[in-house]
């Protein structure tokens with residue numbers, strides 16, 4: 001008897017302004033090796049056979065997606081124009097749109113700003129979460145630097161035990177309805193909302209322990225101007 005395939009959708013967050021990157025257009029539209037960053041990100045999910053549907057959350061004011069990205073990715077990707085002021089709000093609004101039509105579905109939330117994501121990384125997260133029957137999980141990399149804790153951004157208060165520290169990446173994979181309910185609850189309180197910087201953090205707040213799946217440094221988040229060249233390097237390496 002054939003088993004029913006697990007339903008997995010990708011939600012790519014592309015409603016940010018990219019202020020730290022300092023580009024004229026939001027950074028997700030800057031070309032990397034001749035193609036807008038967001039196209040690289042979307043194509044990785046479109047080509048990955050563990051993902052059945054791909055959605056992108058945009059700012060309601062976005063004037064560039066239809067011109068710069070849609071012609072290159074086609075209509076298999078659905079744009080949802082409900083982005084909010086913070087990443088968490090953008091994700092929550094988009095999940096609210098998807099929740100009605102998606103029962104028993106996993107969602108992989110991913111940053112448009114991580115264009116070097118590869119199908120093999122996506123599949124690793126998918127397989128480990130499902131094989132271990134986890135509540136959900138995220139790609140993350142162990143810290144390689146010694147990590148200092150400061151309360152005033154001037155002096156060191158202490159050194160943290162880096163063996164216990166991981167840098168969170170995306171995608172992060174959870175049941176869509178569970179994540180939506182947790183995010184909706186958390187965002188009601190401004191103080192709690194301020195600490196919700198990824199999907200795992202809201203699930204931790206809800207009392208569960210997401211699975212850490214070891215990722216790759218290549219899956220960097222393009223944040224500052226110097227990151228564009230680094231992302232181009234990794235994209236070239238991965239195509240080689």
Ligand SMILES: Nc1ccn([C@@H]2O[C@H](COP(=O)(O)OP(=O)(O)OP(=O)(O)O)[C@@H](O)[C@H]2O)c(=O)n1
Nearest residue numbers: 013014015016017018019020085086087112113
């Ligand atoms: N209100 C927001 C803010 C961010 N994002 C998305 O979340 C991802 C990670 O956020 P970050 O790198 O912080 O992007 P920006 O918020 O655009 O950057 P900055 O903070 O420098 O303005 C990005 O793909 C960004 O488009 C989003 O969908 N909605």
Ligand SMILES: C[C@](O)(CO)[C@H](O)COP(=O)(O)O
Nearest residue numbers: 087111168169170197198221
């Ligand atoms: C979700 C994230 O990519 C995990 O590292 C990251 O937190 C998003 O960036 P932001 O600057 O916190 O929006």
